[in-house]
Amino acid sequence: MASMRPRASARSRFVMLSLVVVALLVAGAATLLRGKASPGLLSTAAAERPKPGTVLAVPAALADGGLGLRAGPVAVPLQLRIPTLSVNAAVVGVGITPTNVMDAPMGPAQDPVWQQAFWYRGSAVPGALSTALIAGHIDDPRGRPAVFAHIDRLRPGDLIVVHDTRSGLDVRFSVTDSKTYSLAQASDPTVLAQIYGAGPVAGAWPQPSADGLSHLTLITCAGTFRNGTHDHRLVVYATRVA
Helix, strand or coil: CHHHCCCCCCCCCCCCCCCECHHHHCCCHHHHHHCCCCCCCCCCHHHCCCCCCCCCCCCCCCCCCCCCCCCCCEEEEEEEEEHHHCEEEEEEEECECCCCEECCCCCCCCCHHHHCEEEECCCCCCCCCCEEEEECCCECCCCCECCCCCHHHCCCCCEEEEEECCCCCEEEEEEEEEEEEEHHHHCCHHHHHHHHCCCHHHCCCCCCCCCCCCEEEEEEEEEEEECCEEEEEEEEEEEECC
């Protein structure tokens, strides 16, 4: 999928998510990059800890279990739906770049990538009792709104749906909060742990959440475009409700 790889531009409006994946720089993280199977790629139903009396379905494996994080973007059988924003986006599974940042695929202005969402393959399958991370661009090379252009309008209680195109399963999340971070804050391990959830920042695959719930994080760029990227990151937090 070469057309979806980042490309250089002297002063473009390409939106670089570029969150440093601290987990991949700490001791012991090398095993994650050798293609070892990840719970984020496999069905996590057996590892779930549902609330008493509640059993919620989880999408099955989204990609090849042997696919390493250094591999390029791959299509996954999900759609991201945000009813209040009229978003209905195909989802691509992404890993990390050679510079150890989460991949943010790009292409020409007409490339559909600007209207696609990016599920980080080092995070949980959406709906598992952990944290799934999905990113998206804020605008395209011509400055037109991209898939996450308006997620700043989301408010607590707004619905986010991750739809499994194979089974028809809808995993429903409710927005709980949104925060804007400077680039320095977005590189802080404590903030990264909030964004990625338990596991990745400690050099591990996704771990069960401390509160026993299923979480979803949406992230995009925000602020002023300077030095090749925007100077802030907007993060929307949501928790599964059905």
